[in-house]
Structure formats: structure tokens, C-alpha cells
Amino acid sequence: MKGLTYILLFMTFFLCHGQEDSLLRKLDQAEGRERVEILHNIIINVWLNYPKQAMGYGEEAFEVSRQIGDSALISKSLRLIAGVHYYKGDYDHSLEYNLKALEIALSLNDSSLINNGYNNIGLLYYNLGSYQTALEYLLKSKDMKARIGEVYGLSTTLNNIGLVFERIHDYATARKYFEEAYDVAIETQNTDNELYSINNIGITYLREGNLDVAIKYFRRGLILGEDIANINWGAVSARGIGEVLMLSGVKDSIQYFLEKSIKASESIDDKKGLAEGYFLLAKNSLSNEEFVDALAHLSKCEGWANQIQIRQQQLDNLHLYADIYERMGDTEKVNEYLKQYIQLRDSLFQDVISRNLSLIPIKIKEEQDRYLMSEQQIKFKDQVIRNQLFTAIIIITVPLLVVMIVLFRKNEKKKKELQKNNEELKKTQKLLITSEKMASLGVLAAGVGHEINNPLNFIKNGIEALSKKMEGKTDDEMKTYFRIVNEGVERATNIVKSLSHFSRRSPSTDEPCNIHEIIENCLLILHNKIRNKIRVVTNFTSEATELRGNEGRLHQAMMNIIANAEQAIKDEGTIEINTKKVGDYMEIWIEDDGEGIPEENLLKISDPFFTTKPPGEGTGLGLFITFSIVEEHGGSIDVKSNLNEGSKFIIKLPLWNE
Structure with a gap:
């Protein structure tokens, strides 16, 4: 097999150089324009299989064209150099040279050069991923070829248009253009484009999953590629066969065809x-x-x-x-x-x-060139025609001006409406944030009345009085009961006190806040939900812990994250909270071993109204508000999560520095 490959390469070299030798003999005696045209023909003969050699001829052609000052030859030389870069896969440089060539062609108003430029630039934008722009240039090329009756290169342009539709998965439209390109290639006896079209048709069937038809086209392409010694498109056919076999589950020959394509591609760089x-x-x-x-x-x-x-x-x-x-x-x-x-x-x-x-200046230049050309034509017309043209322009312009004025007024009105809607949206957003905050407080403070401190004081004072009155008369068991009641009252008092942190209305974010106290307050509020279910582990830094911010807002942010961690743990689990100082910031790590967040939801959790809870159980604003609070404090949140393994929230907030 290796020997066969060398034989094929030798035959290709011989066939290409057979034509090239004849041109080289002519080149020895040629000068000026004739020399440039011979160089152009040599480039076309060798650029596909021997790009380095082609580049040398292209640079010489450009230099000679520049010396004799022939703009058309300069444009064509630039276009051929761009072609060599294209076959090397260097699309950025190819686009650069093609745009320069097109600029000269437009200044010359040379239809043939212009439509070739449109085709080449369209193909390059396709390879660079700008499909809309690619289609625009390619259709311009096709229309211009039809207008001037140029068949040369039409098959290539049709193939390139088909490639754009293939890339956006419109395979039926793509195949229509490829089949039309194949017919033109047969008509013009262009075997290279015939092979190009065959491979492209095979690709559309491959992408549609019609593997039986696809492999027939690729086998045709492989045979034709060997017959005409086209190494490049033959390699494409071999890759196509390998991919079809891979999708068909036929493993025996996949490696052979793929390695065959690689060897062919290596031989032509x-x-x-x-x-x-x-x-x-x-x-x-x-x-x-x-x-x-x-x-x-x-x-x-x-x-x-x-x-x-x-x-x-x-x-x-x-x-x-x-x-x-x-x-x-x-x-x-x-x-x-x-x-x-x-x-x-x-x-x-x-x-x-x-x-x-970047295309805008080029398109402006095209319009300027058209305008200048029209201006030159007008100079040769008599005064009557100029007057008629002027009148026609006035007739067209006045309604356009009226339409523009009406549209301008409508746009101004829409602009004001949009500003008003934006202001109302901001107000609504603030109301929603406040509503979420108050809803959270309502859940946390359920069962706690506005005057709960008064009955707590009555109970505490009553127990103290009863304890004094029965001093010396009670046994150890009664003393234990008194102590338990006192502890319960003290705990209830602390809970009410902690709730007050969440209702602070100060708008300032420039206050010293102790993050450890804030976290402890949140854990105290959530104690009843956490106990007997979740183990809480805290590892707080011993360094300065005061943050610059708004204590009430930070309570709300920490509460939302810890409450989410608690809800993520369905049975038993652990919540670990760590703090550490990093430069001028404090990092708070809140990690749980709960259900985790699906990958597709990770980028959505900070979106307003996004929730995975059943209707009526969540507004989808909790984490949105939390992210907003952290951002307004000049901080950031990074979320890492694995499904069924847990989640980690890393909050970074600025420290208080006087």
C-alpha cells in the first residue's frame, strides 16, 4: 500500500510538471505582461498540490505586475496569492489579499475580476463562520456571472453557495446547488469541479443519515480523484467513506480510509x-x-x-x-x-x-464607485435628460423625506415609551425584591407576634419571682425545670433579636458588618429546620472579619444561600461554612452535600423568576436577589455543583478598611 502511494504521488508530480515544463520553457523567454500571464497559469496548475512552489510564482507575478503598472494584473496576482493561502488553510491572509484584489477590481469596474473577488471572499467568510456575509458575496458573484454570461467559475460559485446552506443544515437547498454545479462542471468539462460537486453531494446525504447513497458518491469521488490525480478532493472522498463506515458500525476498513486521507493530505501539506x-x-x-x-x-x-x-x-x-x-x-x-x-x-x-x-468601509467604497461611475455617465447626456433626472430625484426624495420625518417622530414617541417602561420596570423590580424580602421574613417570623417580647418578659420575670419565692423549698428536679424554662425564654428572645437584623432599612453599603455574627444569626433563625437533620460545620478565620456593606442586606443574602443549602438536603447531610481573608476581601465558602444543581441550570440560577420548585413554593427571586446584593457590595459569587454530590457557593466581599 505504501508503494502504491509513492507511485500515485510520482504520477501526480509527472502530470502536473508535464504541463508546467511547457510553461516554464515559455517563461524563460517571456517578459512584462506575457511573463505575468504565464506565471498565473503555472500557479493554477500547481497551487493545489504544491502550495510553496505556487507562492513563489505568485510573489514574482505580483512584483512584475507592479513594475509595469498594470492594475488588472496586480488584482489577479493578489487573487492568486490569496488562493494559495486558501489551499494552505490560512484563511485570514487569504481574506486580506482577496479584499485588496477586490478593491482594485472595483476601481477598474472590471466585471470578471469583481465577480471572482465576490466568490472568493464569500467562500472565505464561510470558512470563518460568517455565513450571512458569505451568502451575500456568493449570490452577488452568481448574479454577476449570469448578467455578463460568464460560465467559467460558475460551478465553483454554485458549490460554494451550497456549502453555506449545508453548514446551516438546509441540506435539500445545498444539494440543489451542488447538483447544479455538477451539471455545469460536466458541460464545461471541468473534472476538478465535477469531483468537488460529487463530494459535496455525498456530504449532504451523510449529514441527513442516508449512508447508503452517501458512500456511493464518495466511492465515485475516490475513483475520479485517482483518475485525474486530484490529491486534495481524493482525500476528501476517502474521509467521507471512513466517516460513513464509522456511522454504519462497519469497523474493518475505517482506519484504512482515514489513514489514506491523512497520507494524501500530508503529501500536499x-x-x-x-x-x-x-x-x-x-x-x-x-x-x-x-x-x-x-x-x-x-x-x-x-x-x-x-x-x-x-x-x-x-x-x-x-x-x-x-x-x-x-x-x-x-x-x-x-x-x-x-x-x-x-x-x-x-x-x-x-x-x-x-x-x-469591518465590511462597512468596503461597502461604502462600492457605493462611492457606483456613484462616480453614474456621475461620469451623466456628463455625456444633454441638459434635458439631466433635468428629467433631477425631477425624478425630487419626486422620489420628497416622499422619502416625508416618510423619514414620520418614522423619526414615531421613533421619538417609541423612545419615550421605552424610557417610561424601563422606569416602571425598575420600580417593579424593586417592589419584587422588597416583596421577596418580606416574604422571607414572613416565613421566618411565622408564629412570632409583634408583642412577643412582652409575654416573654412576663414569663421570665414570673419564673424569677417564683424561683425566689420557692428558694430553699424546691428540690433539684424543680430547679432543673426553672433552668429549662429560663433557657427557652432566653432562646426565644435571641431569635426575635436576630430577626431584627433582616428588617433594617438603611440604604447605605458603607457600614462595618461582622460576617461571622451575620452567619451565626442566620443559623439561629434556621435552627429548627436544621436540627436533628443537618450537621453544620463552621471554620471561621481568626483574622479581621468586618466587611464594608449593609448589615440587613448581607443578612438577607447569607440567609438565602444557607436556606437553599438546607432545602437541597432531603434527608441527612452536612453544611460546611468556611471564611478566609484573601487580600482586601473576605471569602465565604458555603458547601452542602445535597442534590446539587443540573449543569443546564447552573447558568440560569441568577436569572429572575427562574425556579425548579413546584408552583406556589418559590418565586425564583431568592438567588437573583442574592447575586444583586453581592454585586452592589462590590463582590462576586462563584457556584460549583455536581448533580447528586452537592453545591459550593464561594462569596467574595470587600473588607472594612479605614
């Missing part, structure tokens, strides 16, 4: 193909529970993907890492890679936005 091949090998190893091999293959895939910044592949890699470690039972690694996945996904989203914003 196709980094994108290498990344895709190793990714599929990693998935295959995972399906066989060969975790070490899966990680090794995925590491190689990651290296290639990172080297050429294949965004979608980087995302897929992180997700596959999480899947592998999940099968290995390493929860910490799973969480680590899922966190990286979310961060990269959000970062790519921001990149797409930035990239779309």
Missing part, C-alpha cells in the same frame, strides 16, 4: 485535511473506547487546527475532548473543556460581529 482526518480518527478510537489513542489523535488534530486557526474545528475539538473525558469519568476535565468551549464560542461570535463591521 493540506493542514485542513490533516485536522479533519485526525479528528475522525479520534472519534473512531472513542467509539472503540480506546481513550489513549483518541486523545493522541485529537491532540494532532488540535495542533493543525490551531496552526491555521480553523474556528469550527477548534470548537468541535473542545467538545470531543469533553466527550472523551466524560466517558473516562473525569468530571473536572469535562467541566474544564466545556468552559473553554463556551468561551471560544462566545469569542467567535464577537469575531463575526467585528468582521461584519
